[in-house]
Amino acid sequence: MTRGVLEFGDYRFDRGNQILMRAGEELPLPPRALGVLSRLLEEPGQIVSKQTLLDSVWNGAYVTETSLSEAVGLLRETLQDAPQAPVYIQTVHRRGYRFIAPVRVPDVAAGFSPPEEGDGLKPVTTLQPAAPLALATAVLLVLLAAAFVMATYEPQAAPRPLVVRFGVAPPPPYEVLAQVPSLAVSADGRHFVYTARRGDESALFHREVSAVESREIAGTRGGLLPFFSPDGRRVGFFLDGQLVSVPLAGGTALPLARVAGTFWGAGWSEDDTLVFAAGFPAALHRARPGGAVEPLTDPTGQGISHLWPRILPGGKAVIFTVWTNTPWDARVDWRSLVTGEQRTLLKGVSDCSFARGLLVCAQAGGTIVTAPFDPLAGRVTGPPLPLLRDAAIQPTTGFAQLAVGGGTLVYLTGPREDVPRTLQRLVSGTPRPIAAQPRVYCNFMEGPRGEVAVTIRDRGRSDIWVLDAADGTPSRLTFERFNVNPVWSPDGRWVAFASREENGPFNVYRRRADGSGAVERMVKSPLDLAPLAWSPDGREMMLREARPGMGFGVRLLDVATGTLRPWQRAHPKTLDGVWSPDGKWIAYTSGETGRWEIYVRSYPGGEGRWQVSTDGGENPSWSADGRTIYFQRRPRLEHASELWSVPVDPHGDELSPGAATRVFANRSMLVGAAGPGGVMLLANGPLPPDPAEVRVVLEWPSLR
Secondary structure, eight states: OOOOEETTTTTTETTTTEEEETTTEEEEEEEHHHHHHHHOOOOOOSSHHHOOOOHHTTTOOOOOOHHHHHHHHHHHHTTTTTTTSSSSSEEETTTTTESSOBBOOGGGGTTTOOTTTTTTOOOSSSSOOOOHHHHHHHHHHHHHHHHHHHOOOOOOOOOOOOOOEEEEEOOTTEEOOOOOOEEOOOTTEEEEEEEEEEEEEEEEEEEEESSSOOOEEETTOEEEEEEOOSSSEEEEEEEEEEEEETTTTTOOOOEEEOOSOOOEEEEEEEEEEEEEEEEEEEEEEEEESSSOEEEEEOTTTTTTEEEEEOOOOOOOOEEEEEEEETTTTTTEEEEEEOOOOOEEEESEEEEEEEEEEEEEETTTEEEEEEEEEEEEEEEEOOOEEEEESSSSTTTOOOOOOOOEEEEEEOOOOOOSSOOOOOEEEEEEEEEOSSSSOOEEEEEEEEOOSSSSSEEEEEEOOOOOOOEEETOOOOOOOOSSSEEEEEETTSSSSEEEEEEETTTTTTEEEEETTHHHHHHHHEOSSOOOEEEEOOTTTEEEEEEEEEETTTEEEEEEEEEOOOEEEEESSSSSSEEEEEETTTEEEEEEEEEEESSSSSEEEESSSOOEEEEEESSSSEEEEEEETTTTTEEEEEEEOOOOEEEEEEEEEEEEEEEEEEEEEEEEEEEEEEEEETTTTTEEEEEEHHHOOOOSSSEEEEEETGOO
């Protein structure tokens, strides 16, 4: 920026130091407003276009004309200049602004420096010819002064871009959807999309950053998890088992790729390649719109799932989350889409995006952080620094309700870590707290004598505890590794559980319920295994097995020998199962119809097959008398699950299930399961209300 001091009206403006004064007093103004004034003073009397002002003052950063209007408004307020009858700054409709007041260059003798050559200013004052000696003396003094200035001058750092914040709410009766990743920003930052809900129906809404309001995108009803095309003209989303896209203006949804199982985010590159995460456990897949889907990664041995992919500029590499257990041991990997090379970028973070030379990630503990990143080399070049502390972060799958593109960042506020939960029991349809302190309980099972084996998480740890039947006093069973899914032996002497060593699979272990003796491994496998149920006679255990590229299935473990065998009657896509109290039936969850539903078969023969849920269901359990099956159902777009029951009437080799009825539903309830003492619930503590608006931050890198 050129230097010099100029005068107009009662004001003096030092362009080199960006100081505006009146009557010897400095008038405070933000750097952008001073930059606009300086640029207008370069060409007094001339129209300076809005785009020229944006390019020169905002230095190429994407902002809207609103930011320029705000800067001009601040200038006018400080100069006491009415826009309807301007003295200094005139608005030229549809063209730009013009500085219309006379501009003066102060005399050198008055202690101010004249404008430098090239300022484009013509002095208003006239200089009289000087005598040769006086002129030589004056020139010498000016040269000495210039030499002193050059020796002592330190360039001023460019002012940081002005951060602008505002909120965007969907039009009634829609509400912002906070249960799944709901935000996307175009690569240039000019557009963003958010997901809203009306009851159990979702829709996508588009907002141009410079626009006054957002609008629903036609053709997106039922759509979830949006993502932009590389040119920002289309938005992709998940709908009915496939990825589709529509123009931002709305229209007919065009298919992009089929998705097998649960969808966990996608990226769309300049060469029309899609990389998306799907399945459970999740892996990355690659496809072109309408083309065949091919596997890209295999999470076996790397973690439970590969989630939240983002394709980097140029389309040659992708970054994604390797999810194992918690945010504390999650990491973000870089992978070449050309060579297949893969390496870890950051640990203890998840769901990273890239914009403006920075990775933006969710960090364990609930903070959004940024780290400088070279996308061509695939290297992090500096330490992570905090950016936001109020963005919602989902602690069980690591996604952040946040999206970035160019200089635009959008996010939702909300909880950032697991909230404490309570154990409750249904008594005459009303939940009653069980005597145990609120903790981050994750899964549980009631033993034959009323004790409760439960998983408790504490930041990066997960351990198995037993809660006393009378007063809920906890006794810890595990002290090493990461432990989940406790299951009681029928006699109450043992608790089996899944345990994972670092960089290894989950396998099944057990320990005596009173804490005596050592932890014993029950089976060893290269695949992730977790116990589901112990047979009533104690001889077998049903295990969930994670199969690469296939999702979950079930296996049966011979407890005495430690050998595994398949349950021949189970469908390959079987999520869980549990024996009836008499051991003659197994209730299980199968995805054979494309949706998880509850079925029953006889055991061990497997004769018959009865479907007992009709609108989705998971996690079955039996009442103590074997006459009722309870299961969970997850309503669409809701935080929690509902508890349903089905009466069953076994007689001989036949089973007569009744109609399913909803037993209990609550926004904060997570899990329901039957035990000897009745149906137990696992409930969150008080949940905050869903956010009322999407928060928008322009020039977000200046928050660092």
